[in-house]
Amino acid sequence: MSSFEKFLREIEKQWSQSKRKPKELVSFYRNFLKKESHHLRMEYALGSGGRAITYKRAELFRAVLTHMWTMALEQVYPQMALKEPAICLLAVGGFGRQELSPASDIDLLFLYDLKKESEQSIFELIHQILYFLWDIGLDVGHSTHQLDEIIAAANKDLQTKTALLDSDLICGSKVLWKKFQDVFEPSCITGKEKEFIEWRFEDLKEQHKKYGGTVLVQEPNIKWGCGGLRDYQNLFWIARVKEKIVQKEVIVKERWIDNKDWEKLKNAYDFLLRVREELHYREKRKFDLLTLGNQGKVANAFGYPQKDILGRVEEFMRQYYDHALQIYLIANSTAEAIAYQKKGFLSRSKAKKNIGSFTIEDHSLEVVNPEKLTENPILILRAFSFIQRWGLKIGTTLKMQIKHRLHLINYNFLRRKDVRNLIRLIFSRKGQVGEICRQMHEIGLLGRLFPEFAPLRCLVQHEFFHRYTADEHTLRALEVIDSLIGAKEAPYKQFATLFHQLQNPFILYLAILLHDTGRAASHKRHHEEQSAIHAMNVAKRLRLSSEELSLLVFLVDQHLLMSQIAARRNLEDEETILEFARIVMTQQRLDMLMLLTFADQEGTGESKNWSSWKNLLLWELYRQTSQALSNKEEFIIERRKSIEQIKEKTKERLSEKIDQEEVDAHFNNLPLRYFQTFSEESIAVHIETIHHFLEKQLDSHSNVLAPVVKWIDKPEFDYSEVIVVTWDRLGVFSRICGSFSIIGLSILSADINTRSDGIILDVFKVCTSKMEFASKEQYKDPFCKILEEVFLDESFDIASRIPKPGITVKKEIEGEFPTSISFDQDSSKNYTILDIQTPDKPALLYRISNALLELGIEIVSARIATEKGAALDTFYILNSSGQKVVKEEEIKSILKNIRKAIGI
Helix, strand or coil: CCHHHHHHHHHHHHHHHCCCCCHHHHHHHHHHHCCCHHHEEEHHCCCCHHHHHHHHHHHHHHHHHHHHHHHHHHCCCCCCCCCCEEEEEEEEEEHHHHCCCCCCEEEEEECCCCCCCCCHHHHHHHHHHHHHHHHCCCEEEEEEEEEHHHHHHHHHHHHHHHHHCCCEEEEEEEEHHEEEHHHHHHHHCCCCCCHHHHHHCCCHHHHHHHCCCCCCCCCCCCCCCCCCHHHHHHHHHHHHCCCCCCCHHHHHHHCCCHHHHHHHHHHHHHHHHHHHHHHHHHHHHCCEECCCCHHHHHHCCCCCCCHHHHHHHHHHHEEEEEHHHHHHHHHHHHHHHHHHHHCCCCCCCCCCEEEEEEEEECCCEEEEHHHHHHHHCCHHHHHHHHHHHHHHEEEEEHHHHCCCCHHCCCHHHCCHHHHHHHHHHHCCCCCCCCHHHHHHHHHCCCHHHHCCCCCCCCCCCCCCCEEHHHHHHHHHHHHHHCCCCCCCCCCCCHHHHHHHCCCHHHHHHHHHHCCCHHCCCCCCCCCCHHHHHHHHHHHHHCCCCCHHHHEEEEHHHCCCCHHHHHHHHHCEEEEEHHHHHHHHHHHHHHHHHHHHHHHHCCCCCCHHHHCCHHHHHHHHHHHHHHHHCHHHHHHHHHCCHHHHHHHHHHHHCCCCCCCCCHHHHHHHCCCCCHHHCCCCCHHHHHHHHHHHHHHHCCCCCCCCCCCCEEEEHHHCCEEEEEEEEEHHHHHHHHHHHHHHHHHCCCEEEEEEECCCCCCCEEEEEEEEECECCHHHHHHHHHHHHHHHHHHCCCCEEEEECCCCCCCCCCCCCCCCCCCEEEEECCCCCCCEEEEEEEEECCCCHHHHHHHHHHCCCEEEEEEEEEEEEEEEEEEEEEECCCCCCCCHHHHHHHHHHHHHHHHH
């Protein structure tokens, strides 16, 4: 007995036993569905497959609708025993495919014939059914058509046509259903195949682009994304239209797909349906985005055995990506084979060009005799060299034949000289490496050529900034470098010049491929260290020269260094530049590290985080380091040029505005660090702002404690500079930080300067939450108003005024945002550098600065960054005696206070 028959028999049995009246049907149906849906959920929890459970749910609703139909007919057509009405109820879309997830729409089509029935009776029946469905709380999509109307609608709208491909009779007139089937094929399919299939491919392409453009996105959409449910369904829509294949198994019988791939495809689809089942249960609505928060929940629900949540998420997502990749590769390549490789409307050009063991057909490389690949596996690598050289795609047959021979790419093969030479050739072609690596990776060849890279396949990255898995991130970073060829738009244009000057890109491409390979080794060890070991092994296997080996290992080992220094260190500090130059050693290394840094950051998929501010910092570090590498002595002299020189030039600038005594006071009351940090132009602006502050002290109508604010918009750099001048007192920095938070601005950097005469000069670079400059017109007045209140009212509660964020970090995923607090005593002679990485929270910077204030810790300067829910803050600090913080008890106290402040 089928599931449908069981459900229908159970409904009839319970209805007859209940002895209820027809008006009590709604309550009966609601209770029946609630009970049976609970049974289905229990079956799912006990491990029932995704396809099985969605099929049973569809059968449940078919049974309920069949019973409803019978009950409604008794009221509208009491004479139905004598004559079947000319109306039928069809399931369309997912319901027609007999696949319903917990929150799926129930799509119905009422098909009728007015020539044989009265309009009043038909619509009375339809309304009766719909009222039943609405009253029991179901989300129903429905349409009502005569036969000619639905045929016209299908030919007008391809979405409607697609839904009708999956239509199935639930109940009603079998004669009318047969008539629809007889008319639909010749009227809507025959002669219109080309239009439909081209649209299906284009629609799928648009959806893929919308949801990340790759299977390996960090938060995949399991329905619309690459390798999602739609890819699988699209295959069978195309098979139905092109080859008239209705039963899925026929696609195997007709050898469009082999048994092994068919099993992979079925298992993958079943897995995705199970994931969707869990998502719908969790969200209590139609929801197909596998968010970071939900990944942990689904992994727990699926019972992965790993001890920690990160391990469970990693294993679950690895399986998800593996299944999604199978759907993406098998379903789409099979769909293309069906559409393009049969004779007829979409057949491609048959022009061929033979190249040794290969042939080029319609811009794809195919193999003439597959056995040649077995006899001489070097042909596999040569095939990709041809594909790269001429900008081809790998043909479907060649792809399958190589996949079946990957075992030939073994240790002995990799040590052959001709193999090493071909690898060098492939990785030396400027602008062509990313795409060929992607094609090799899709079939598993890249991981065979570089076993160190293989574990990155589908590896989830538990970091703030990565939108993609580790392997996809690497491929995109390679493609970023490729895209520098001929780039004319910022920020690519600047980096394109460096890439153009690079004589041989082989080592750079290799470094990008290997830079994250250490991520798969261990969560405890810094991945760059393990990646460097992998780079060493690859260099030895490829027999690189000692110079190439040294350069490769350096780039891989230090691939994070440049971005970290640019974002989190004081670039005006001479020590910072000289230490970085010492590590880099040569201009060639600096150029290549600059390119690698850009590719690595762009390859995360978070391009919106590559702001003009970041670009400015990176290029400033590059410029100063280049100068130091070119001539260290000149660099030092330039950095330490006479303060008297600066003072005289500043006096000239301000001669008509400011008394020379005020200029002298400014230079006498600030340390050397300040004058090395700011340009002559900035120093002049600071003196003018202080002058304005002092003038207000003489104004009897002004409050002497109120700060003065100078606001300078810099839209070209995506930030605004805000200068705050006030008297030194307890908690100045934390109050200013809190004021920025209240008006919703983010702080990019902060320079804190205290003159010996008690005047505070703090300089902030701020931006909006969208990483845009904070316009003076919009933000200055609100900021000044809040700031004045904060300084004049000691009881002002800053934390309570800071707006709560719309989305908070969920506890389930806080493991992905680990808090790290570290002290760097080596990068600066004069200051201890405090680095804090933690999930961003309301008033976080205010809390941290207050925590340091309580211990008498002086914040000399700060570099603040908030990206994708993570706070990455660096503070240059001194203890209450004006010395570096080195004592163990001081460090313990700071750690305790900060942990308390940020809530860990």
